[in-house]
Amino acid sequence: MKRFIGFIRKEFYHIFRDTRSLFILFGMPIAQVMLFGFAITNEINNVDIAVFDKSKDATTQEIINKIASSKYFSNKQFITNEAEIESVFKKGKIKAVLVFEKDFSQKLIKESVADVQIITDATDPNTANTVNNYISSILQKYGQEINKDIKTPYKIIPESRMVYNPELKSVFMFVPGVMTVILMLVSAMMTSISITREKEMGTMEILLVSPIKPFQVIIGKVFPYIFLSIINAVVIILLSIFIFKMPIEGSLFLLGFESILFIINALSLGILISTMSSTQQTAMMISLMGLMLPVILLSGFIFPIASMPMPLQIISHIIPAKWFIIILKAIMLKGVGLSYIWKETLIILGMTIFYIILSVKKYKIRLE
Amino acid sequence: MKTILYIIQKEFKQIFRNKGMLPIIFVLPLLQLVILSNAATFEIQNIKFSYIDNDKTSLSRELVDKFNASTYFNVLTDFSSEKEATSAMLQGDVDVILEIPQYFERDLLKDKKTSLSVIINAIDGATAGVENVYINQIVQDFNKKAQVSLFQPEDLKLLPKNIASIPSFWYNKTLNYKTFMVPGILVLLVTMITLFLSGMNIVREKEIGTLEQMNVTPIKKHQFIIGKLFPFWVIGFALLTIGLIISKVIFNTPIVGSLGLIYFYTAFYLLVILGMGLFISNFTDTQQQAMFIAWFFVVIFILMSGLFTPIESMPQWAQYLTEFNPVKYFVEVMRMVMLKGAGIAEITPLFLKTIFYALVMNALAVWSYKKTN
Numbered sequence: 001m002k003r004f005i006g007f008i009r010k011e012f013y014h015i016f017r018d019t020r021s022l023f024i025l026f027g028m029p030i031a032q033v034m035l036f037g038f039a040i041t042n043e044i045n046n047v048d049i050a051v052f053d054k055s056k057d058a059t060t061q062e063i064i065n066k067i068a069s070s071k072y073f074s075n076k077q078f079i080t081n082e083a084e085i086e087s088v089f090k091k092g093k094i095k096a097v098l099v100f101e102k103d104f105s106q107k108l109i110k111e112s113v114a115d116v117q118i119i120t121d122a123t124d125p126n127t128a129n130t131v132n133n134y135i136s137s138i139l140q141k142y143g144q145e146i147n148k149d150i151k152t153p154y155k156i157i158p159e160s161r162m163v164y165n166p167e168l169k170s171v172f173m174f175v176p177g178v179m180t181v182i183l184m185l186v187s188a189m190m191t192s193i194s195i196t197r198e199k200e201m202g203t204m205e206i207l208l209v210s211p212i213k214p215f216q217v218i219i220g221k222v223f224p225y226i227f228l229s230i231i232n233a234v235v236i237i238l239l240s241i242f243i244f245k246m247p248i249e250g251s252l253f254l255l256g257f258e259s260i261l262f263i264i265n266a267l268s269l270g271i272l273i274s275t276m277s278s279t280q281q282t283a284m285m286i287s288l289m290g291l292m293l294p295v296i297l298l299s300g301f302i303f304p305i306a307s308m309p310m311p312l313q314i315i316s317h318i319i320p321a322k323w324f325i326i327i328l329k330a331i332m333l334k335g336v337g338l339s340y341i342w343k344e345t346l347i348i349l350g351m352t353i354f355y356i357i358l359s360v361k362k363y364k365i366r367l368e
Numbered sequence: 369m370k371t372i373l374y375i376i377q378k379e380f381k382q383i384f385r386n387k388g389m390l391p392i393i394f395v396l397p398l399l400q401l402v403i404l405s406n407a408a409t410f411e412i413q414n415i416k417f418s419y420i421d422n423d424k425t426s427l428s429r430e431l432v433d434k435f436n437a438s439t440y441f442n443v444l445t446d447f448s449s450e451k452e453a454t455s456a457m458l459q460g461d462v463d464v465i466l467e468i469p470q471y472f473e474r475d476l477l478k479d480k481k482t483s484l485s486v487i488i489n490a491i492d493g494a495t496a497g498v499e500n501v502y503i504n505q506i507v508q509d510f511n512k513k514a515q516v517s518l519f520q521p522e523d524l525k526l527l528p529k530n531i532a533s534i535p536s537f538w539y540n541k542t543l544n545y546k547t548f549m550v551p552g553i554l555v556l557l558v559t560m561i562t563l564f565l566s567g568m569n570i571v572r573e574k575e576i577g578t579l580e581q582m583n584v585t586p587i588k589k590h591q592f593i594i595g596k597l598f599p600f601w602v603i604g605f606a607l608l609t610i611g612l613i614i615s616k617v618i619f620n621t622p623i624v625g626s627l628g629l630i631y632f633y634t635a636f637y638l639l640v641i642l643g644m645g646l647f648i649s650n651f652t653d654t655q656q657q658a659m660f661i662a663w664f665f666v667v668i669f670i671l672m673s674g675l676f677t678p679i680e681s682m683p684q685w686a687q688y689l690t691e692f693n694p695v696k697y698f699v700e701v702m703r704m705v706m707l708k709g710a711g712i713a714e715i716t717p718l719f720l721k722t723i724f725y726a727l728v729m730n731a732l733a734v735w736s737y738k739k740t741n
Contacts, residue, residue, distance in 0.1 A: 031664075285393075286392060
């Protein structure tokens, strides 16, 4: 036990001696949370549109004003012929063009139907779809306004209630995601080079001839980083409460416990990578290249998992970050207790144990 | 010139000697390109839908059938009480609960008006908004049908005025998100690989101690830097080429514009990234530090590139920041040239910015590299 404590002390020294890394380690996550918390949103705001108004009458003018005055769109230019549509799209700034047909008002009065064409730049289909939906709903609202006096019979009115996030703030969606991605990647990266570094520096030999057991080496390597990561987690949670006004509906204690569990999970994944690679370069490339995009894309951080094709939904099960995001949202926004998230907790715990056992097995006690 | 060739030769040998690295450089990114491009969609499907039917009439059943028939909704369960339903929502099993009130059918026939209550899990606000739109559409459809079948002569009034909006999605009629994501993710992968490799390169020699040996040789600063960066420039092109072939063969991504233009642009783009990597390498003492810093920038570049979330939605100050994001330029160029068929004239502003960026980055890199400590 005394030996083990000595080993842990050595690890602490190693870490605290490198003040530059420490500075990077604590500074970066804060900068990223601040940046992403404010900047990442999948709502649309201030999208530039152009208008091709073949009719130029009072009604079209009114509709254009309605759209331009909404916070979603700003009307940037009027165009006068078909060919211009192509050229404004090619320049790239304008995302949608509204085309009013000829004699719009008259048609609306005489035939009681008039057409608006919404042409969207669908090279980004996700944005195009949203833009299209927003414009149609503004048009629909306008349609209801002009039909105020006509009462349609037999009407079923759905009354929707948005629960857990009534104002539909996208911060509530992205802050847990950002927190998860940063904790996962920083933690895994830290430990992924810990053992390879000793291999590359030649100090591994000394460790191997010492009476410390593989199990102890691995625990000893993870241990100091748990502290560093907890500090990171606390800072991120504080930022999300005080800067992004995330509610913590559930228990703060449970949130802390789950965060520590997730941190240990990410750290042991890093150790596993470390035992499997021979150089620091390989280890870091695996933890960076191998983890970054899968964690961002398959965790439900930005894109809803339920919409993905079946095989990807299955792959997403092995991403620990996915489960942690579910847990975070459940505690912070739904305010549930452990009885609702024990499954997710067990999965993360199981993965952690699996990584540690595999690392101990993969840990070679002989040099090659 | 000969010296540079020798350094290049040495670098290539070092890269290809490390058998563990080759699959990471070539297989891992391309595998991710194939798999992850499928993940990035906001198209909402398979919504976890449940209902509470307090009316249990033919009309209420008909309404539920409507949801059943829609491809958007995945009708999971029917709960007998609101309590059960909310508990399932807390558990995360359902995201939408439709509650049909008692006397739903009777009220509709008698009062010609009735309401439904819908509860939507709105943690993901954007998804919740779309779900709400879908629900409204289905109910409105149902309304129209009900109006037709229940219509009575005395209800006949003026026809409502109707503004018909006709959507038309250019360059990507079927809204296939993969044509957008595949080139975008390819850009990310090429950037990550080249930045990480170049960022680690010189600092690795520093850490192992071989940089000193290089410094005492008569190799000039510029020879050394060109020799160091050239191999990664080649690797970047190789990745791009394989990636483009994959996107054509597997995803059938259209390539409307000129491939030559894409390569021409990439030549300068890679210089930005490599210069940046070298700059990081010069400023750090260990590979760990270099990687952390490279990681820091890559995450920012990825999330603020406009690939996953639109740049226009960001606050103004963040939009200004994205001007410093080379990945944003590359994503935009790929999108414009490959999907819209833009030519050199349209991408000139982006091109000039990239060249300027490359000049600045490489000047910084050369300036910060010192042969003596």
